[in-house]
Amino acid sequence: MSDAIIKTEDLRFSYSGEETPKVVLDGVSLEIEAGSFVAVLGHNGSGKSTLAKHLNAILLPSGGKVYVSGMDTADEALLLDIRRTVGMVFQNPDNQIVANVVEEDAAFGPENLGIPPDEIRRRVDEALKAVGMYEYREHAPHLLSGGQKQRVAIAGILAMKPRCVVLDEPTAMLDPIGRKEVLETIRKLNETQGVTVVLITHHMDEAAQAGRLVVMAKGRVIADGPPKEVFQKVEELRAVGLTVPETVSLLWELKQEGLDVPLDALSDEACAQVLNTLLSQ
Incomplete structure (x- = not known):
């Protein structure tokens, strides 16, 4: 796949410091195509969140390689470029929101990248409109609902203009309405703006909305394909404790x-x- 924006080759990761290092990723090889919407499904402990943290060099491999647009994540000199290419959204929006006004929060990332003020203004307005939060631009984030906060967190990443967004369990802290809002936002970004989306989740219904589904168990990929095909493997999924x-x-x-x-x-x-x-x- 020549247009892979993310590529992992025999990716291995262990948490050291213990007598016997704990293997979390055990030889994961994946290619994620630019513009695609991929869900990574698995239980806690399957390695899916650890995989997510490798996709923009928060963690570095214990073995194997991760490439982002051809850039080796182990090359420290490329770290800024890698993080400009792949943005991360985490479970808890409260941990990502840094300002007291919505539009200031969305401007935080581009300011750190040294983007000129006029361009920041344009990007912030565009990002807040993309996630349906423009009319709340002068509000205080702490007064928003969980789903709205998460959409502001996504806008903050979008304002940095990444080509890929990795969302690590972005609906874990949300009620059903918030979950629906965030999922619709993610799907729209992928469909209308061509942003590559990697959604880490343990919710079947969320995984079913992606174009491709990667299922993980015990640090390995055990299924990979369109959700319609993967979910037909009912017995295999149940064997690793996943439902359909x-x-x-x-x-x-x-x-x-x-x-x-x-x-x-x-x-x-x-x-x-x-x-x-x-x-x-």
């Missing part, structure tokens, strides 16, 4: 009873259509 979307689970149970149903109807609508066809036979 309720729609797939229902269809799988019907299939076990001998009914001829497809397992790739992920959305409620598609599943309802399959059931409707089944009932009208």
Whole structure:
């Protein structure tokens, strides 16, 4: 894949300092295409968050390589360029918000990059509009809902104009409304602005919205492909303690009873259509 924005080759990572180093990533080789929307799914301890931190050099490999737009993350001289290319959004928006006014928070990153004031103004307005928070630009972030705060955190990253955004469990602290807001924002950025999105999650319904799904367990990739295909591996996913979307689970149970149903109807609508066809036979 020549247009890979991120590439990991036999990536290994262990936390040292203990008598026996704890292996967290055990030979992960992935290519993430520019402009794609990839979800990385796995339980706590699967290595997915550790993988995320390697994608913009917060962590460096114990073995193997990570390349961002061809730049080796182990090369300290390239660190700024790597972080300009890949922006990170974390679980807790409160840890990322640094200013007392929304628009000042969104301006923090570009200011640190030494962007001229006029350009910062343009970028901040553009980023806040992209995440649907422009009308809150003069508000205090601490008065916003969790979902709104997370959208401001995303705007702060977007204002730095990264080509790729890695979101590490960005909805973990949010209620269902906040989760929906953030997911719609992420999807829109990918579809309308061509930003490469890597979404780290343990929610099946979030993973189902990506174009590609990478499933991790015990520091390894155990499945990789379109969500419709990956979620058909019901038994393999259950073997590592992961469930599948309720729609797939229902269809799988019907299939076990001998009914001829497809397992790739992920959305409620598609599943309802399959059931409707089944009932009208």
